[in-house]
Amino acid sequence: MARSTSSVSNAEILHRPNIASADVQLPAVKNYEQVDNEITGTLHPTKAWFIGLGAAIFFLLIGAGSWIYQIYSGLGVAGYEPPVMWGVYIITFVFWVGIGHAGTLISAILYLFRAGFRTTIYRAAEAMTVFAVMTAGLFPILHLGRPWKFFWLIPYPNWRYLWPQMKSPLVWDVFAILTYLTISTTFLYVGLIPDIAVLRDRETNPVRKRIFSILALGWRNTHREWRHFAKAYLFLAAFSTPLVLSVHSVVSFDFAMSLVPGWHATIFPPYFVAGAIFSGIGMVFTILIPLRKWFNLQHYITINHLDAAAKLCLFTSVVVGSAYMQEWFIAWYSGLVHEQQFFANRIWGHWWWASVILYLCNMVLPLSLFSQKLRRNVTWLWILSIFINIGMWFERFVIVIPSLSHEFEPWQWGGYVPTWVDYGILLGSFGWFSMWFLLFIKQLPVVAIAEVKEIVKPRFRKDRQQMTDSAGDHHVSHSALQGSSSHGGSH
């Protein structure tokens, strides 16, 4: 067995067409110790990492400065102008919530479907989810005139006996996003516990060892721990799966529950969920493709894994594309003049260029992934992912701005021009997200050590026997045979 594998080179195996099944293997990874050494080896900070972190903090400071200016001056500096009272902040909120969907899709849904290619990419996607939802959670607060009153949305006992309107989608949003953030963080942390135990056992610095000991909660890899861990992980995945679908459905209700043209459509929940997963996979490519190169993890996150993820990306793109087409049909079939005019305005109106970006990036360019050659071209995947990120931000732009600026009657129509404060906070959100992600990848393993070990073949006694035999073939000596028999393990 070992000999037949070694006759095919690793590079050859890595470039074979993908088989998207549960038994996706890592031919270049030979044993558990190699997994530990190579993945924990990525944790040492480098000069490039410090530069990246510095840039992220710089962008974050731009965002923080813009927000301070907005708090001091009032929301008017953010480009809001009646009737467009939702702008870049709500667009970016939906954008980041969407980004946060791929992580749980990859870690939970693909886990339940036993898609083997998820194993090496899910940790980075899960961390991305948590930080994206943390970023998204800032935007409803940034959007408030008095951000220090944000907790009024949460139903807590208060002296005024005043409760939020439980029939409002905005309150549903609070529950959905907080639940998603809590469960995603819990899922990430639970999956990390065995890996933190590996870090604890390898750490030589006493302070870091103590920190890892506390974070690992005394995890010792016992059969009892693994048994309950596996069951808990399965149930968390089972809970997270409908949660992923519910969260963006609830976010879509923020729009669909209103009567505004372009928003009032029953297709919104599935359309938003598919869009969220699509954008999330786009961001996974944006992050993972450079990361696997910088960390020399090409033999873990293989071309086969990227190929399988690209198929998922193509599938969600097709779903989103057909939703775009169905929106047109719904507008025509509804017979409502406001709805029809809104969609005509989408193409021939003031914001036509945003629609072109949206359709091109989300619907046309991803069709290239029907080509296996392009699915396995890492450079193209990365370039495409940037287009997808841009396209998905503009999808939310096209949903929010043209609808609000072109409601029922001409006297209601208006315009919208984002200001430097909007752009500053948008930039700051990327800085905030990148800062957390960069801190994460140098403190904790970006590839799940324990789960990767699960797909690496463990050592068996026959392997030792084969090694002994092969040593015997090359160096026929009595001492080698005596040595093997004296161990007693290969009896």
Added chain:
Amino acid sequence: MAGIVGAFHELDAAVEAIGVLKKKAFGELTVYSPVPRHELDDAIDAPVSVVRKFTLVGGLLGASFGYWIAAWTSDYWPLVVGGKAIVTWIPYTVFGFEVMVLIGGLATVFGMFAKARIPNVSRAVGYDPRFSSGHFGIYVDVRPDKYKDVEEVLRKAGAVEVRVEND
């Protein structure tokens, strides 16, 4: 707490040792493994985890609480809109579902912690850092007069190291 621990390079060696130790019933076994393996589960033959019961109870409590908090707060501070019902189950299913997932998920993790006996940062008897890397380990909680017998079983199965552990 005292006993004897054996470290194994090979999975099948550990599985064989578990089989013999279970048959001879020297004492309670704790098996260490860098990854969960079905071969070990089959050899240990442990009962199914009860974590699912925590999930069920947490989920039911969460769903009940989600519906209740929405209904109670609406009833306590009625916002009457166009003669519509003050309490209505369809929109409140969002709260029922989200809180079910929240409490059910957290209860699952609590159940795992409780049954796996973590957090327990100071416990280390029988553990070796190699067990999180590439080795399998078997710790047998056994009286000192049986140490020799257990050691013989472990070594015969292929343990690369056997040592006595004291609390």
